[in-house]
Amino acid sequence: MRYIEFGSDNRKASEIILGLMRISKMTTAEVKNLIDAALEVGINFLDTADIYAKGVCEEILGDVLKENPSLRDKVILQTKCGIRIDDDFTWFDFSKEHILNSVDGSLKRLKVNDIDCLLLHRPDALMEPDEIAEAFTKLHEAGKVKDFGVSNMNPIMVERLATALPFPIVTNQVQMSCAFTPMFNAGFNVNMENDAAIMRDGGVLEYCQSNGIVIQAWSALQYGYFEGVFLGSEKYPKLNAVLDRLAAEKGVTNTAIALAWILRYPGKMQAVIGTTKASRVKESAAATEIELSKKEWYEIYLSAGNILP
Numbered sequence: 306m307r308y309i310e311f312g313s314d315n316r317k318a319s320e321i322i323l324g325l326m327r328i329s330k331m332t333t334a335e336v337k338n339l340i341d342a343a344l345e346v347g348i349n350f351l352d353t354a355d356i357y358a359k360g361v362c363e364e365i366l367g368d369v370l371k372e373n374p375s376l377r378d379k380v381i382l383q384t385k386c387g388i389r390i391d392d393d394f395t396w397f398d399f400s401k402e403h404i405l406n407s408v409d410g411s412l413k414r415l416k417v418n419d420i421d422c423l424l425l426h427r428p429d430a431l432m433e434p435d436e437i438a439e440a441f442t443k444l445h446e447a448g449k450v451k452d453f454g455v456s457n458m459n460p461i462m463v464e465r466l467a468t469a470l471p472f473p474i475v476t477n478q479v480q481m482s483c484a485f486t487p488m489f490n491a492g493f494n495v496n497m498e499n500d501a502a503i504m505r506d507g508g509v510l511e512y513c514q515s516n517g518i519v520i521q522a523w524s525a526l527q528y529g530y531f532e533g534v535f536l537g538s539e540k541y542p543k544l545n546a547v548l549d550r551l552a553a554e555k556g557v558t559n560t561a562i563a564l565a566w567i568l569r570y571p572g573k574m575q576a577v578i579g580t581t582k583a584s585r586v587k588e589s590a591a592a593t594e595i596e597l598s599k600k601e602w603y604e605i606y607l608s609a610g611n612i613l614p
């Protein structure tokens with residue numbers, strides 16, 4: 306496993322993160338087995354959120370942590386807040402009151418005293434950085450949260466937050482995969498009169514790279530917005546042919562190649578995987594044992610249906 310330095314104490318964090326959004330139907334024994342598989346291959350970073358299955362995912366992870374007290378110190382534990390799923394509709398809320406309540410709820414469900422990293426999950430248009438700073442300061446001083454990050458935010462939003470926060474934003478979790486590349490498309494098509502030139506993210510990759518903010522790629526194996534996995538999909542015959550060929554050449558699986566493609570970006574990168582299978586966790590780890598050449602990276606990008614000017 307390859308590691309990056311993460312957070313205020315420069316902790317060694319694995320470049321593969323085990324995401325636990327899909328564990329709501331699993332038993333604690335099955336989740337323990339999944340986490341053990343991750344630890345065996347050097348993955349020491351777990352990602353969850355207050356809203357996953359309305360708290361059930363945190364609850365199950367909390368049961369595992371309680372049943373296995375030595376586990377807590379072996380992992381970097383990250384959760385998220387800021388999305389509210391009410392009975393009538395879902396909305397985003399970065400108010401001080403909601404952030405504080407959400408973290409208390411997460412700590413209770415996770416059955417731990419502290420969270421290593423708390424992410425603001427999706428931008429709240431009405432966010433007030435001073436209020437967020439107050440909430441973060443309170444959480445930090447109470448020893449409840451060590452570091453803070455964001456998710457799905459563009460650079461100007463991160464900058465706006467940074468004006469008020471007494472802590473650095475350590476990570477930005479954004480959607481990115483071989484088959485989900487708007488952040489690259491815009492960069493390749495600067496000033497062109499085509500749709501690929503439309504910049505939807507404000508240059509978030511370049512911004513994070515320049516500022517030492519860890520880029521965490523979520524849904525690392527999906528295309529569209531939760532439309533499905535591109536590996537083995539009839540929608541992506543060329544991409545799969547290239548991934549399979551490179552996998553055979555390098556003695557790893559297509560999963561490892563797809564994740565290595567994400568990690569090849571020259572920033573501080575982590576890929577968040579969401580499998581519920583121990584075998585897939587293990588094959589994912591191999592992504593950090595290989596390095597794609599620049600040409601291989603471009604071949605994968607082009608085989609997913611993209612074109613260069």
Ligand SMILES: NC(=O)c1ccc[n+]([C@@H]2O[C@H](COP(=O)([O-])OP(=O)(O)OC[C@H]3O[C@@H](n4cnc5c(N)ncnc54)[C@H](OP(=O)(O)O)[C@@H]3O)[C@@H](O)[C@H]2O)c1
Pocket residue numbers: 323324325326327352353426456457478479522523524525526527534536537560577578579580581582585
């Ligand atoms: N910040 C955000 O807004 C945000 C949004 C979404 C997700 N996330 C985070 O990102 C994590 C990963 O997201 P994700 O679960 O969408 O990631 P993913 O790894 O792209 O997708 C996981 C899904 O793909 C399936 N899968 C994996 N490899 C496969 C293969 N070779 N063939 C067929 N199916 C395969 C898995 O099934 P099996 O379980 O059967 O392997 C699972 O259902 C989440 O757990 C969460 O922590 C964050």
